Amino acid sequence: MPHAKRPVTATLLYGVASLLLYALLFAYADQFVTWAEQTKEHKSLFLIPVVVAFVFSYFHGAFTGHFWESLGLRAAKTSVKPVNKAGGKAATASSPQSGQRDNPAGNRPITQP
Amino acid sequence: MESSLFIDITLTSGLALFVVGFVGGMVSGFIGSGGAFVLTPAMMTLGVPGIVAVASNICHKFPKSLVGAMKRHKYGQVDVKLGLIMGLFAEAGMLAGKQVMTGIKHTYGDVGTSLYVSVVFVIVLAIVGGFVLRDAYRMFQQEKAAGGGVAPHQVTRLARWVQSIRIPGTMVWFPSIQAEVSLLFIVPLGFATGMLAATIAVGGFIGVPAMIYVLGAPALMASATELVIAFVMGLGGTILYALDGVVDIRLAMIILAGSLFGIQIGAIGTTYVKDSVVKLVMGLIMVIVLFSRFFYVPGYLSRLELITPLPETTIATLKLLGDATLVLAMAVGGLTIIIALIKGMAAHRLVQEV
Incomplete structure (x- = not known):
């Protein structure tokens, strides 16, 4: 779709957010591993991977969607x-x-x- | 990391998982499932313990399916009601499947479990994969005869029978099927999907064909609805494994990074193709994966001493060939999707110009 508006700003915003999330995840990687190991004693810690997955899916999902769209890859209908x-x-x-x-x-x- | 369960992640291993995640995501976005059968062995090859590989795979699966389902819902391809109901019973099936696996493991050990998985692989993929591929071929023939048109979605005789059965108090209307179907038919299908997911990690190999051939849903909607089922199953599975503290969130998020790029392409691809292409990709992957098992089974039989023991080098070579075949299945699936997408976009552009 050559005339369609390309969401460059949204791609950049969600891209930066996604990048920040990944940077945080790996900066505190040891802490996440420790929480996983402590889950058997503190059951409520099971929520951490679930919440992390939801948060990443929102920001990284939006980024990847906008990313392909900004490259011109769009669905055949809207x-x-x-x-x-x-x-x-x-x-x-x-x-x-x-x-x-x-x-x-x-x-x-x-x-x- | 001091822990033995959580490995150190190098740049190479991270990149490898990203790429496998990307292709797996593309296949999932297109046919509703797939990718898991390559991701778990890939992680184990990198030294991740089996239980952590399975748990981390499931943890990347539910957010991926959520994003894919939302994307395809925008295209009007998702039957949320059918997905949630089947997903609920798939959850139960997954728990039952896990129990069966645990039982076999206690009795016959890891090799017994692997043999069981292989037998299920061969039986399910041979029957369902062969049927899907044959149906795709038949549709291509019809399209060819119609001069490149679109073969109409045909409801199978079995689906017509299922839709004709009226059991008071159990009938539910499903938009994808455009008919009422008794919940008593949905329950076993969902349960079987979950059991297969617990056994070979890809419940969609039962779920999608069941929705097409038993319930009468079009392939595009069945594959999209499977994403809802995968989300429900994945969320439940993640909670279960997270309670045991075996989810490696770092691994899961690396795979997710790649798979979300892929799932967008797969989902967009479905808007440019016909039902027959979805069936073709699914059938191809199923049949190639089926062949991978022929390389694994001699090793398992040898270790269980059911055949004359094979040399370890032969078993290792056969396993390598099996792994390569799995990668081939993904590559063929990914390539077919990209080709279909490019062709579909070109045809669409042509129609728009006209």
Whole structure:
């Protein structure tokens, strides 16, 4: 998509945040190892890797998403229409696929018998 | 590090894990799972104890799946309800699978467990992988006959039967299936997905085909929904292993660093391809992984003295060939995704220009 706006600022911001998180993780690597070893005595420490994983997934996930986008790698569509919400719960012969897309590859009907 | 459980991480080992994580993430973003079967052995090769390798792998899996699921949800490919319900029962299946593994380990030792894993690998991948690949081939033929069009998603006879069964009080509507299905069918499928995840680390090899062929979901939605299942299973698994203090968060976050780059590409790739391509990639990986087992099994049989003992050098060579085949599976999967993405983008650009 050559005319699409590239999220350079967001990429840089999330990139720096992600880099900082990794720098902190490895600066305090020994502390994280010690906490892991102490988990058997202090069970609540199990939360540390879980919380760390969530935090990293947020910042690094946003960074990687913006990173590829800023390089021009984008999905083939941007909007999704809910399908068959009001159409009752029975399968219909012409029900489009949930999340049907406007790209050629995505336009395929589900042929329910 | 003084601890024997947590290894020192060098620049080389860190980079190696980053790269494997990247390819694994790309495959996961595309087919909903995969990568784990290479990551765990890769970490063990670097000297990480087995339990820490499994735990750290699971700890990178849930945030990766979360990011992938959110990305593909934006594309309208995720059936959250189906993913959460299957994920819940997959969690139970994972616990049961872990018990089975522990039982086998106590009775037959590590080699017995490895042999069990290999047998499950061969049976599941031969049946399901062969079926998926055959279906992908059939769809390609249909598309070719239609002059490059898109083969319509066809609900299998089994899925039609499953959708036709009405059990009062258990029926739930699923957007991906566009029909009501009894929870009594979802429970065993979720459970089997979890059991397989606990056994070979890739529950999606059951979960995704089950959603396609047993429930009737399109391949694109099944592979996206698998990410929700993987998230639920991964979160539960991480908590369990973290309580034992065996999660190496440093390793997990290095793999995550690579896999989040990869999962974005895999997820974006799905918006440019047809169902048949998702099936092709999944079938290819499954069948190549299946062949890797043929190299491992003689060594296990030899160690259990079920065949004439083989020389250690032969066992080591066969294991190396098996590991190489696993890497090949990932490489083929990754390459196929990149090619499909490039072709899809080019075709899309052409359509837009017209």
